[in-house]
Amino acid sequence: MAEKAVGVGLIGLGTIGTGVVKVLAENASVIRERLGFPLRLVRVADLDTQRDRGVDLSGIRFDADALALIDDPAVDIVVELIGGYDVARDLILRSFERRKHVVTANKALLSLHGAEIFEAAARARVDIAFEASVCGGIPILRSMREGLVANRIESVAGIVNGTTNYVLSEMEHTGEDFDAVLARAQALGYAEADPSFDVDGIDAAQKLTLLAAMAFGARLTFKEVPTEGIRGLLPVDFEAADAFGLRIKLLGIARAHRDGAEERIEARVHPTLISKQSMLASVDGAMNAVAVSGNAVGRTLFYGAGAGEMPTASAVAADLVEIAREIRRGGAGRVAPLSYVPEALRERELVPLGERQGRCYLRFTAVDRPGVLAHIAGALGEHGIGIESVIQKGRAEIAEAVAVLMLTHPAREASVRSALEQIDRLPDVTAPTRLIRIEEDL
Amino acid sequence: MAEKAVGVGLIGLGTIGTGVVKVLAENASVIRERLGFPLRLVRVADLDTQRDRGVDLSGIRFDADALALIDDPAVDIVVELIGGYDVARDLILRSFERRKHVVTANKALLSLHGAEIFEAAARARVDIAFEASVCGGIPILRSMREGLVANRIESVAGIVNGTTNYVLSEMEHTGEDFDAVLARAQALGYAEADPSFDVDGIDAAQKLTLLAAMAFGARLTFKEVPTEGIRGLLPVDFEAADAFGLRIKLLGIARAHRDGAEERIEARVHPTLISKQSMLASVDGAMNAVAVSGNAVGRTLFYGAGAGEMPTASAVAADLVEIAREIRRGGAGRVAPLSYVPEALRERELVPLGERQGRCYLRFTAVDRPGVLAHIAGALGEHGIGIESVIQKGRAEIAEAVAVLMLTHPAREASVRSALEQIDRLPDVTAPTRLIRIEEDL
Numbered sequence: 001m002a003e004k005a006v007g008v009g010l011i012g013l014g015t016i017g018t019g020v021v022k023v024l025a026e027n028a029s030v031i032r033e034r035l036g037f038p039l040r041l042v043r044v045a046d047l048d049t050q051r052d053r054g055v056d057l058s059g060i061r062f063d064a065d066a067l068a069l070i071d072d073p074a075v076d077i078v079v080e081l082i083g084g085y086d087v088a089r090d091l092i093l094r095s096f097e098r099r100k101h102v103v104t105a106n107k108a109l110l111s112l113h114g115a116e117i118f119e120a121a122a123r124a125r126v127d128i129a130f131e132a133s134v135c136g137g138i139p140i141l142r143s144m145r146e147g148l149v150a151n152r153i154e155s156v157a158g159i160v161n162g163t164t165n166y167v168l169s170e171m172e173h174t175g176e177d178f179d180a181v182l183a184r185a186q187a188l189g190y191a192e193a194d195p196s197f198d199v200d201g202i203d204a205a206q207k208l209t210l211l212a213a214m215a216f217g218a219r220l221t222f223k224e225v226p227t228e229g230i231r232g233l234l235p236v237d238f239e240a241a242d243a244f245g246l247r248i249k250l251l252g253i254a255r256a257h258r259d260g261a262e263e264r265i266e267a268r269v270h271p272t273l274i275s276k277q278s279m280l281a282s283v284d285g286a287m288n289a290v291a292v293s294g295n296a297v298g299r300t301l302f303y304g305a306g307a308g309e310m311p312t313a314s315a316v317a318a319d320l321v322e323i324a325r326e327i328r329r330g331g332a333g334r335v336a337p338l339s340y341v342p343e344a345l346r347e348r349e350l351v352p353l354g355e356r357q358g359r360c361y362l363r364f365t366a367v368d369r370p371g372v373l374a375h376i377a378g379a380l381g382e383h384g385i386g387i388e389s390v391i392q393k394g395r396a397e398i399a400e401a402v403a404v405l406m407l408t409h410p411a412r413e414a415s416v417r418s419a420l421e422q423i424d425r426l427p428d429v430t431a432p433t434r435l436i437r438i439e440e441d442l
Numbered sequence: 443m444a445e446k447a448v449g450v451g452l453i454g455l456g457t458i459g460t461g462v463v464k465v466l467a468e469n470a471s472v473i474r475e476r477l478g479f480p481l482r483l484v485r486v487a488d489l490d491t492q493r494d495r496g497v498d499l500s501g502i503r504f505d506a507d508a509l510a511l512i513d514d515p516a517v518d519i520v521v522e523l524i525g526g527y528d529v530a531r532d533l534i535l536r537s538f539e540r541r542k543h544v545v546t547a548n549k550a551l552l553s554l555h556g557a558e559i560f561e562a563a564a565r566a567r568v569d570i571a572f573e574a575s576v577c578g579g580i581p582i583l584r585s586m587r588e589g590l591v592a593n594r595i596e597s598v599a600g601i602v603n604g605t606t607n608y609v610l611s612e613m614e615h616t617g618e619d620f621d622a623v624l625a626r627a628q629a630l631g632y633a634e635a636d637p638s639f640d641v642d643g644i645d646a647a648q649k650l651t652l653l654a655a656m657a658f659g660a661r662l663t664f665k666e667v668p669t670e671g672i673r674g675l676l677p678v679d680f681e682a683a684d685a686f687g688l689r690i691k692l693l694g695i696a697r698a699h700r701d702g703a704e705e706r707i708e709a710r711v712h713p714t715l716i717s718k719q720s721m722l723a724s725v726d727g728a729m730n731a732v733a734v735s736g737n738a739v740g741r742t743l744f745y746g747a748g749a750g751e752m753p754t755a756s757a758v759a760a761d762l763v764e765i766a767r768e769i770r771r772g773g774a775g776r777v778a779p780l781s782y783v784p785e786a787l788r789e790r791e792l793v794p795l796g797e798r799q800g801r802c803y804l805r806f807t808a809v810d811r812p813g814v815l816a817h818i819a820g821a822l823g824e825h826g827i828g829i830e831s832v833i834q835k836g837r838a839e840i841a842e843a844v845a846v847l848m849l850t851h852p853a854r855e856a857s858v859r860s861a862l863e864q865i866d867r868l869p870d871v872t873a874p875t876r877l878i879r880i881e882e883d884l
Contacts, residue, residue: 139589147581150759317592
């Protein structure tokens with residue numbers, strides 16, 4: 001095993017980049033025992049060359065010149081870990097021009113400009129790999145692309161954002177409100193100073209976009225995905241969920257709707273109520289899991305750490321190993337990055353949210369006065385929406401008002417929405433009604 | 443996409459073989475959209491050519507001649523699904539001689555004669571793939587081989603046998619005894635007429651052997667793995683587990699023990715008590731799951747159907763797709779079958795069970811007479827074993843005796859065993875004591 005190493009250049013020495021340095025150093029011998037030859041980090045570029053990251057970079061060229069790194073003949077594979085859109089896109093496209101393979105964790109870029117990036121890689125006959133961009137250490141992309149390759153995928157549903165799962169788990173366990181839990185998550189480093197990317201569901205929508213593309217061969221960008229975050233959930237929602245045998249999780253959900261030859265897809269991100277018995281409901285704290293159903297394999301689930309220095313670096317390093325094998329064999333393009341060959345990728349019509357059929361949890365906020373529930377129930381009835389269960393609570397958190405917590409029978413979302421418009425105009429209803437969708441088969 | 447198909451020959455048209463015919467037919471178009479060219483079943487061999495399997499074999503040559511199938515130039519990949527040792531081994535080796543790639547679900551053969559088979563494949567420069575041999579549809583082998591390739595694997599622990607998980611789940615939910623539940627499992631087709639291969643843990647040991655080999659690069663055969671099945675578990679054990687916040691699962695467990703340069707491995711199959719909070723504890727009925735911990739990725743879990751016609755066929759078909767890609771690219775041997783290159787596979791010393799350190803559940807059967815518990819506790823104390831918790835029950839199922847159900851503090855298994863030898867000789871102890879190991883970190 002004294003062969004020449006494949007050379008890796010790393011752009012972006014932040015948290016994940018530092019993890020990649022550690023994994024390639026600490027696990028060099030086991031990687032070599034599996035790969036048959038060494039994988040060597042030869043060069044690192046970061047604008048900040050001064051900060052001590054606690055890793056040994058001796059023998060590795062380290063400067064701020066990303067372009068020179070890409071041009072360096074010792075670099076066979078470029079790892080892009082700076083994130084964001086413009087600069088990252090330019091660096092990736094330049095790498096392709098120089099016939100360098102690319103590994104990236106950049107879900108934002110790929111879920112918006114993926115089509116351009118993947119086409120450029122194919123044209124240059126180089127590989128692009130991005131396992132680290134979805135659910136950190138969980139090998140979900142390669143499992144969908146290879147392990148489940150012989151299945152028609154029916155659905156993908158996952159807890160794909162660790163920050164929000166941590167916040168929801170804590171709200172459930174402690175009974176505290178959103179702001180208190182978010183502040184603690186920020187103090188512990190589980191949430192960013194500006195948490196909106198996570199708590200508003202954008203990060204989850206980006207990951208779901210890549211999962212849906214791979215599942216269904218759908219050309220899709222994350223901006224098309226209906227997305228609701230976890231703001232506005234109250235402790236009373238968690239209490240009610242518990243009483244109903246349910247648990248609240250922020251899920252990204254994508255499903256195929258096949259009506260004859262036409263195939264539409266459903267893709268959405270929102271807080272979801274699921275049975276406590278489901279495997280997804282057991283996913284606690286900052287962990288991630290993705291449930292994939294295929295027509296042959298049935299239900300599968302993939303669980304692990306969706307973020308963090310070392311888990312994400314594990315995924316980056318796996319991509320490096322895969323590409324290194326191809327370099328050594330003189331090839332590229334073994335598997336299509338989005339699972340389907342480019343000619344098979346298609347625009348797909350998205351099923352509008354209003355067509356969703358399913359149970360809902362509704363939290364009404366109303367003045368505690370006789371007849372209020374009758375008005376609410378009446379409006380629901382006029383729209384053909386049946387009531388399965390109701391809990392009413394007076395709560396200090398909703399001053400001067402009571403929360404009426406209700407489960408509906410399965411109903412079409414457009415009908416529920418128009419009933420809620422009518423209800424929210426009732427004089428005794430003092431705040432907009434909150435709807436949380438219930439999913440049965442997760 | 444009008445390229446020539448890669449040709450598949452299938453030997454063994456039983457349950458899984460029939461599933462493979464279905465998956466390749468029903469999912470032909472999606473497989474082609476991902477692979478870029480067709481994968482075509484061209485020939486089937488089975489001794490029984492008469493039985494109606496409910497699948498359309500028109501256009502596929504079907505006879506009883508497995509040798510002619512292997513020799514058929516239209517067959518690029520041979521699928522071996524007859525199982526067992528001798529004939530399967532001969533067919534696989536003959537396929538290699540004819541430069542045919544092989545896909546198999548034969549865990550028995552590979553966990554005993556794997557070294558010979560893998561060496562023969564490498565010598566012939568063809569591929570052998572066996573995802574279907576471990577946990578049916580769950581892509582656990584490719585996840586370990588590729589997704590987690592950059593990790594030192596610390597442990598693998600799984601529910602790898604659906605029959606026993608079904609029996610244990612039913613015993614827990616219904617309170618019925620083993621024989622009643624097993625009879626029902628047999629009636630429902632979840633258990634074979636001769637159930638010993640499953641209920642005695644042999645099937646699980648074979649799968650664990652392959653998982654441990656891939657995790658640690660260990661040359662190992664299943665006959666070396668200490669194996670205990672689920673016979674002899676009583677309803678009282680499930681009641682006690684519940685009271686202690688635990689659940690009983692048949693687990694295959696493999697761990698690396700690294701003391702400096704020396705690496706020993708632990709591999710064992712036995713009923714195990716785990717926390718109800720653990721993801722593995724949520725795996726119900728005939729489902730399977732494998733938890734893998736790596737030094738970078740941390741804890742991961744892979745869940746799905748571990749057996750059955752279509753899930754297992756999903757795994758066979760995934761292997762066919764992977765090999766078809768290699769055939770089209772003119773290569774083989776992209777990834778080492780056991781994850782480590784052959785030169786890196788090593789004999790590893792197994793850690794004796796007596797060295798295990800951990801909590802135990804003990805079920806003592808004793809005459810209900812004052813002083814019995816004192817004698818038991820005394821013997822444990824003499825061996826340095828502390829008692830965490832005790833429940834005593836009079837039970838009709840143990841005539842004339844009571845069950846004393848105990849959790850110990852962490853103790854060395856050799857000490858527990860010698861204490862139990864002493865206790866089982868006490869005149870008031872009327873049946874051998876049952877020990878169930880408790881695992882904390884699963």
